[in-house]
Amino acid sequence: VSRVVNNWPTVAPQLRESVQRAVADLGYVPNLAARSLVTQRTDTVALVLSAPADRMYSDEPFFAGVIRGVSQELEARHKHLVLVQPTGFTGEQQIEHYVSAGHVDGVLLVSTAGSNPLRDTLVRKGVPVVCSGRANLPFVDVDNIGGASAAVNHLAGSGRRRIATIAGPQDNVAGVDRLTGYRDAMRQARRRSIVAVGEFTRDSGMNAMRQLLDDAPELDAVFCANDMMAIGALRALRDAGRRVPDDVALVGFDDIDAARYTEPALTTVVQPIADIGRQLVRVLLRLTDGDGSDQSVVLPTSLVVRESA
Amino acid sequence: VSRVVNNWPTVAPQLRESVQRAVADLGYVPNLAARSLVTQRTDTVALVLSAPADRMYSDEPFFAGVIRGVSQELEARHKHLVLVQPTGFTGEQQIEHYVSAGHVDGVLLVSTAGSNPLRDTLVRKGVPVVCSGRANLPFVDVDNIGGASAAVNHLAGSGRRRIATIAGPQDNVAGVDRLTGYRDAMRQARRRSIVAVGEFTRDSGMNAMRQLLDDAPELDAVFCANDMMAIGALRALRDAGRRVPDDVALVGFDDIDAARYTEPALTTVVQPIADIGRQLVRVLLRLTDGDGSDQSVVLPTSLVVRESA
DNA sequence: CTGAAAGCGCTTACAG
DNA sequence: CTGAAAGCGCTTACAG
Numbered sequence: 001v002s003r004v005v006n007n008w009p010t011v012a013p014q015l016r017e018s019v020q021r022a023v024a025d026l027g028y029v030p031n032l033a034a035r036s037l038v039t040q041r042t043d044t045v046a047l048v049l050s051a052p053a054d055r056m057y058s059d060e061p062f063f064a065g066v067i068r069g070v071s072q073e074l075e076a077r078h079k080h081l082v083l084v085q086p087t088g089f090t091g092e093q094q095i096e097h098y099v100s101a102g103h104v105d106g107v108l109l110v111s112t113a114g115s116n117p118l119r120d121t122l123v124r125k126g127v128p129v130v131c132s133g134r135a136n137l138p139f140v141d142v143d144n145i146g147g148a149s150a151a152v153n154h155l156a157g158s159g160r161r162r163i164a165t166i167a168g169p170q171d172n173v174a175g176v177d178r179l180t181g182y183r184d185a186m187r188q189a190r191r192r193s194i195v196a197v198g199e200f201t202r203d204s205g206m207n208a209m210r211q212l213l214d215d216a217p218e219l220d221a222v223f224c225a226n227d228m229m230a231i232g233a234l235r236a237l238r239d240a241g242r243r244v245p246d247d248v249a250l251v252g253f254d255d256i257d258a259a260r261y262t263e264p265a266l267t268t269v270v271q272p273i274a275d276i277g278r279q280l281v282r283v284l285l286r287l288t289d290g291d292g293s294d295q296s297v298v299l300p301t302s303l304v305v306r307e308s309a
Numbered sequence: 310v311s312r313v314v315n316n317w318p319t320v321a322p323q324l325r326e327s328v329q330r331a332v333a334d335l336g337y338v339p340n341l342a343a344r345s346l347v348t349q350r351t352d353t354v355a356l357v358l359s360a361p362a363d364r365m366y367s368d369e370p371f372f373a374g375v376i377r378g379v380s381q382e383l384e385a386r387h388k389h390l391v392l393v394q395p396t397g398f399t400g401e402q403q404i405e406h407y408v409s410a411g412h413v414d415g416v417l418l419v420s421t422a423g424s425n426p427l428r429d430t431l432v433r434k435g436v437p438v439v440c441s442g443r444a445n446l447p448f449v450d451v452d453n454i455g456g457a458s459a460a461v462n463h464l465a466g467s468g469r470r471r472i473a474t475i476a477g478p479q480d481n482v483a484g485v486d487r488l489t490g491y492r493d494a495m496r497q498a499r500r501r502s503i504v505a506v507g508e509f510t511r512d513s514g515m516n517a518m519r520q521l522l523d524d525a526p527e528l529d530a531v532f533c534a535n536d537m538m539a540i541g542a543l544r545a546l547r548d549a550g551r552r553v554p555d556d557v558a559l560v561g562f563d564d565i566d567a568a569r570y571t572e573p574a575l576t577t578v579v580q581p582i583a584d585i586g587r588q589l590v591r592v593l594l595r596l597t598d599g600d601g602s603d604q605s606v607v608l609p610t611s612l613v614v615r616e617s618a
Numbered sequence: 619c620t621g622a623a624a625g626c627g628c629t630t631a632c633a634g
Numbered sequence: 635c636t637g638a639a640a641g642c643g644c645t646t647a648c649a650g
Contacts, residue, residue, distance in 0.1 A: 034643035343627035
């Protein structure tokens with residue numbers, strides 16, 4: 001029976017057929033716990049989402065998009081998804097325990113912070129891990145530097161003189177890289193950088209914009225490291241009586257749905273969010289089921305020009 | 310060893326201690342597959358999210374909030390979460406198979422559509438299932454009718470004469486109940502209903518608002534069955550030159566983050582989204598680990614008054 | 619090609 | 635209180 005269920009080639013056709021009929025009649029479904037006990041595989045992947053509460057709880061669709069992509073790709077490959085959103089230290093310990101217990105074949109780590117004790121622990125234990133955001137282990141990232149540079153070049157190319165940026169948190173790889181991209185492009189254009197730092201939230205974008213307006217009132221363009229902050233900045237600009245894009249041009253990053261609905265609609269850098277999820281799965285499965293090679297991926301970004309710049 | 314690990318009372322203190330030391334030294338972690346093979350329990354719950362793609366893919370934070378609540382409650386109870394977002398029929402078949410294989414102790418079903426073949430199949434197989442939204446099996450819902458009525462009463466109480474509604478899709482329990490609440494309150498106030506139907510998305514809200522403006526230009530208030538549609542309606546009203554709240558008062562439903570950031574900020578009915586997730590878990594665990602009783606829950610809603618009405 | 623047997627890592631009556 | 639044994643439901647060498 002086992003050989004029929006697992007599609008071994010060496011089974012007489014008639015035997016196979018009668019077994020299959022019995023399986024169908026009885027509605028037999030193999031017990032996965034028993035199977036994984038002997039095969040040492042679980043066909044299950046853990047997705048660990050960790051981020052500061054204020055971003056996780058917010059309505060930013062980044063995490064939802066990644067989950068969706070992971071889920072899609074896993075379903076297509078007949079694997080299962082265990083989702084974990086650890087709250088604090090005890091949460092992380094539970095995951096460590098769970099993973100150590102052999103309940104998953106690998107871990108997908110989507111964390112906003114740069115350092116991550118859980119990651120190090122898992123790697124040390126020999127658990128296959130793939131990160132979102134470049135790291136010194138298998139990862140999936142997007143071209144943050146290129147995207148940010150493209151945004152700045154668009155701004156400079158359309159005649160803007162004083163281009164500021166609202167950067168993301170600098171303990172976050174994307175936050176760092178998008179600022180790097182901004183600085184690189186500014187240097188190349190022989191401009192001086194004007195930088196404020198936010199937390200990737202609407203409120204922080206609003207505050208950062210106000211500060212920029214105080215510190216560098218002559219600015220005529222702002223590149224925001226994500227769309228949520230751009231939405232906040234838009235509000236601060238309106239409150240200050242600056243017209244967008246007439247007085248100040250604004251570019252975001254991410255291309256979340258909301259970017260199409262601001263007034264004016266947001267020019268932004270497109271990041272393929274669901275693709276990140278799909279690629280995370282592919283890189284992990286190459287590690288566990290494939291040739292075991294690290295084939296990290298960097299996905300392209302592109303600028304979509306709407307009304308704000 | 311097993312008795313120590315599982316905290317049986319009948320173990321000599323010294324024996325217990327030496328086993329515990331060994332466990333700690335060796336970093337022993339019990340194999341859950343082996344355990345669940347004999348106990349027939351997995352300490353794992355499946356959360357099945359099914360919704361039409363246009364809502365699921367959107368940046369609406371409802372699903373993310375429910376996931377968060379489920380995840381929190383499960384972590385607190387040392388249970389695990391497998392997340393499934395079936396795409397089409399094959400996706401549902403995979404879940405059915407997975408659940409039948411005994412990989413989970415129960416299923417949380419968050420589906421927007423009223424009828425659900427998967428639900429019926431699982432129930433027939435004897436799998437413990439809890440739904441979000443009232444149903445003829447254990448469920449967690451919010452007081453949609455009461456919330457909608459409160460919104461209408463607020464509008465009527467503040468002197469609005471012609472109160473319309475943009476209802477949600479009528480194949481959705483929340484969509485139906487929020488419309489019922491609107492109609493009930495209107496009847497009680499001896500007003501005539503003015504109804505347009507949307508799909509819970511921004512675009513559908515915008516279109517519905519345009520239609521209302523055509524059909525009933527005299528309206529001076531609109532109750533939207535969710536915030537996303539209210540955001541779309543806000544846009545349509547602005548495009549039509551109607552001021553909010555001066556010309557038209559607007560009330561939403563959900564109290565998503567974005568409701569605080571519209572201009573004017575949205576008056577809306579608060580729905581405790583993360584609580585829905587937490588309660589789903591509690592109701593399910595009462596079914597499986599508790600006394601087996603169906604203790605469905607209806608969570609309260611409340612009106613939060615901001616600027617739009 | 620196929621049957622019988624061992625074993626995956628646990629839990630839990632069963633004796634003592 | 636505790637040891638030895640059976641058994642959960644599978645897979646996979648091992649013989650034949």
